[in-house]
Amino acid sequence: MNGFDHIGVVGAGAWGTALAQAAAKTGRRVTLWARESEVAEAINTARENTAFLPGARLDAAIQATPHLVELAECDVALVVTPAQHTRAVLGDLAPHLREGAPVVLCSKGIEQATLKLMTEVLAEVCPRTRAAVLSGPSFAIDVAKGLPTAVTLACADERAGRALMHALGSASFRPYYADDLIGAEIGGAVKNVLAIAAGVVEGRGLGRSAHAALIARGFAELTRLGVAMGAKRETLAGLCGLGDLVLTCSSPQSRNMSCGIALGRGEALADILAARNSVTEGVATAPAVVALAERHGVEMPICESVSRVVSGDAHVDAAIEELLARPFRDEHA
Numbered sequence: 526m527n528g529f530d531h532i533g534v535v536g537a538g539a540w541g542t543a544l545a546q547a548a549a550k551t552g553r554r555v556t557l558w559a560r561e562s563e564v565a566e567a568i569n570t571a572r573e574n575t576a577f578l579p580g581a582r583l584d585a586a587i588q589a590t591p592h593l594v595e596l597a598e599c600d601v602a603l604v605v606t607p608a609q610h611t612r613a614v615l616g617d618l619a620p621h622l623r624e625g626a627p628v629v630l631c632s633k634g635i636e637q638a639t640l641k642l643m644t645e646v647l648a649e650v651c652p653r654t655r656a657a658v659l660s661g662p663s664f665a666i667d668v669a670k671g672l673p674t675a676v677t678l679a680c681a682d683e684r685a686g687r688a689l690m691h692a693l694g695s696a697s698f699r700p701y702y703a704d705d706l707i708g709a710e711i712g713g714a715v716k717n718v719l720a721i722a723a724g725v726v727e728g729r730g731l732g733r734s735a736h737a738a739l740i741a742r743g744f745a746e747l748t749r750l751g752v753a754m755g756a757k758r759e760t761l762a763g764l765c766g767l768g769d770l771v772l773t774c775s776s777p778q779s780r781n782m783s784c785g786i787a788l789g790r791g792e793a794l795a796d797i798l799a800a801r802n803s804v805t806e807g808v809a810t811a812p813a814v815v816a817l818a819e820r821h822g823v824e825m826p827i828c829e830s831v832s833r834v835v836s837g838d839a840h841v842d843a844a845i846e847e848l849l850a851r852p853f854r855d856e857h858a
C-alpha cells in the first residue's frame with residue numbers, strides 16, 4: 526500500500542459507486558456515503574446498488590453509510606455528487622474532513638447560480654483543503670465491471686496528485702496525472718452540453734457528417750472557453766476534454782446524449798427528465814457555460830443553442846436553422 530489506505534466516496538450514484546468499486550479493487554478500505562439510507566442498505570446487504578448502478582456486483586471492502594461522519598477517518602474524499610448539489614453536500618461534509626486529506630472532485634458541471642467551477646465551490650466551502658479533479662471518458666458501468674478506462678487526475682500539488690494516481694489506479698482503471706484543474710473541469714462540464722447537441726443531431730437524423738462536424742466545432746468552443754479561463758490546450762485535447770467529448774457525443778448510453786436524442790425526436794424536456802432518476806448535468810450547465818462565455822468574450826454558438834433549447838427559449842428546429850444560417854468564417858479564428 527502506498528498511502529491513502531482508507532478512501533471515502535461522497536455520493537452513491539452510478540459514478541460514486543463505480544469509483545468505490547475501482548478503489549476497493551486496489552485492496553483499499555472504502556467508505557461510501559449514500560444520501561438514501563436504502564441505497565446504503567442495499568450495497569451492504571445485496572452488494573449491489575440497484576437504484577443507480579444495477580448489474581455490478583460490489584466488493585466486500587466497500588462499506589456504505591448514510592452518515593457523513595463515518596468519513597472522518599478517511600485519508601482522501603472523492604466527491605461525486607451532481608454539480609448543482611455539491612455545495613450543500615460539501616457544507617455538510619466540511620466538519621468531518623480529516624485535516625490535510627485531499628478532496629477529489631469527480632462531478633462534471635458548473636454551478637448555475639454562481640457560474641463557479643467545483644474547485645471554486647470547494648475553496649469557498651472548505652478553504653483549507655487540497656483540491657484534485659478526476660475527469661475523463663468513463664462510463665460508470667464500464668469502470669464497475671473492470672473494463673479498461675483512462676482518466677485525467679489533476680492536482681496542483683504534484684506530490685499529492687501523483688500519490689493519488691498510484692492509489693486509485695489499477696491495470697483497468699488508469700489515471701493520468703496533470704496539474705491543470707481548470708482544464709479538467711471545463712472539459713467535463715462543456716462536453717455534457719455538447720453531447721446534448723450531438724444527441725439532437727442523431728435524434729433529428731441529420732447524418733454522420735453533421736455529427737463529426739458537431740464534435741469538431743464543439744471542441745473548438747470547449748477549447749476557446751477553456752483557454753480564456755486559463756486552461757492548457759493540451760489538457761483540453763486530452764482524456765478529460767477531447768477524449769470525453771468523443772465518448773459522450775457518440776454513445777446513446779450517455780444521459781446527456783440520450784436526452785438530446787429524445788429532444789431531437791420531439792419529446793419535451795420535462796418529460797425526458799421526469800422519466801429518469803439519474804442526473805443529466807448538461808441541462809443545468811448549459812446556461813452557465815453561455816454566461817461564462819459572455820463573461821470571457823468567447824463565441825460558443827452550439828452551447829448557446831443547447832442553452833436556448835433546454836431553457837425553452839427556442840424550438841429544436843429553430844435552433845438548428847439558426848446555427849446553419851451563421852456567416853462563413855475562418856476555421857481557426
Ligand SMILES: NC(=O)C1=CN([C@@H]2O[C@H](COP(=O)(O)OP(=O)(O)OC[C@H]3O[C@@H](n4cnc5c(N)ncnc54)[C@H](O)[C@@H]3O)[C@@H](O)[C@H]2O)C=CC1
Nearest residue numbers: 537538539540541560577606607610632633664665803804
Ligand atoms: N455516471 C457516469 O458514468 C459518470 C458520471 N459522472 C459525474 O458524476 C456526477 C454524479 O453522477 P452519477 O453518479 O451518474 O449520478 P446518478 O445519476 O447515478 O445518481 C443521481 C445522484 O444524485 C444524488 N442526489 C439527488 N438529489 C440530491 C441532492 N439534493 N443532494 C445530493 N445528492 C443528490 C443521488 O443520491 C444520486 O447519488 C455527475 O456530475 C456526473 O456528471 C462522471 C463520470 C461518469
Ligand SMILES: O=C(CO)COP(=O)(O)O
Nearest residue numbers: 661662663664779780781
Ligand atoms: O461523463 C460521462 C462519461 O465520461 C457520463 O456521461 P453522461 O452523464 O452523459 O451519462
